Amino acid sequence: MKKFILNPVLLKGFVLSGLLCLMSVVMAQVNPWTDKAEMPTARTGLSASAVNGKIYAIGGAFTQTVYKAVEEYDPVTDTWATKADMPTARAFLSASTVNGKIYVIGGGKSPQAISSEVEEYDPGSDTALITSVESNINMNPGPFELCQNYPNPFHMNTSIQYKLDETAFIKLSVYDLLGHEVGVLVNEKQSPGEYKVIFNTVKLAYGIYYYKMGAKSESGQYYAGIKKLILSK
Numbered sequence: 184m185k186k187f188i189l190n191p192v193l194l195k196g197f198v199l200s201g202l203l204c205l206m207s208v209v210m211a212q213v214n215p216w217t218d219k220a221e222m223p224t225a226r227t228g229l230s231a232s233a234v235n236g237k238i239y240a241i242g243g244a245f246t247q248t249v250y251k252a253v254e255e256y257d258p259v260t261d262t263w264a265t266k267a268d269m270p271t272a273r274a275f276l277s278a279s280t281v282n283g284k285i286y287v288i289g290g291g292k293s294p295q296a297i298s299s300e301v302e303e304y305d306p307g308s309d310t311a312l313i314t315s316v317e318s319n320i321n322m323n324p325g326p327f328e329l330c331q332n333y334p335n336p337f338h339m340n341t342s343i344q345y346k347l348d349e350t351a352f353i354k355l356s357v358y359d360l361l362g363h364e365v366g367v368l369v370n371e372k373q374s375p376g377e378y379k380v381i382f383n384t385v386k387l388a389y390g391i392y393y394y395k396m397g398a399k400s401e402s403g404q405y406y407a408g409i410k411k412l413i414l415s416k
Contacts, residue, residue: 219258220261220263222254223263223265224245224250224254226244226252227274228274229243229250230243230276232278232279235306237256238256239253239254239266239278239304240253240254240256242269242272242290244275244361247388249272249273250272252265252269253267253268253269269287270302271300271302273290273291275290277290283305284303285304285306286304287301287303287304288300288301327346327348327400327408329343332382332394332412335412336414336415337384337413338415340382340384341412343379343394344377344378345377345378345396346378347375347376350401351400351406352371352373352398352399353372353373353396353397354367354369354397355370355394356368356394357393357412358393365387368382368394382394387414388414389414389416390414391411392412392413392414394410394412395407395409
């Protein structure tokens with residue numbers, strides 16, 4: 184009876200081939216994800232909701248821009264379609280589907296400008312409807328008053344006025360749409376009276392900003408007021 188002697192080179196090849204096959208199986212099991220078509224508008228802080236087998240990406244933000252965008256993804260065809268914009272641009276919002284319609288709730292243009300609006304979107308007709316309107320953000324007016332800046336919109340400089348009926352520690356700051364503080368105009372204790380601050384925007388890009396005044400009086404009262412300003416070309 185002849186003895187079968189396996190060539191060491193062939194043996195090494197069989198072992199290597201087997202290991203490669205095993206590694207490919209393991210890798211296939213470890214990575215269950217499949218790349219799909221990318222969303223047309225890259226952004227964060229968006230919401231998503233599914234209706235009739237399609238996914239709707241709504242709102243969100245990127246750098247200085249807060250979006251109204253609504254984009255529809257079809258998993259069957261792996262394609263995106265641009266739909267009618269939301270009436271109100273906002274990020275970090277919530278969305279829910281009821282009876283084939285999407286309801287977008289809350290969110291805001293920045294952490295300092297929170298929205299209470301509810302908007303209804305009908306994917307069938309590609310239309311949006313505002314179902315509630317937010318009230319002005321002005322918590323506990325008390326003995327303090329923050330006025331709208333003038334002029335607004337403005338190009339380089341604008342003035343912000345406010346009134347104090349009590350001595351209070353005041354902080355007046357400006358924020359971009361993502362909530363980043365871009366300037367502190369006042370940060371000190373002030374006596375009762377009317378004040379005006381000039382906001383110079385030499386280093387800022389054109390766009391929408393918000394200014395917020397926080398006031399804490401010696402009697403313990405607290406005021407927070409937020410208003411929008413527009414820096415134009």
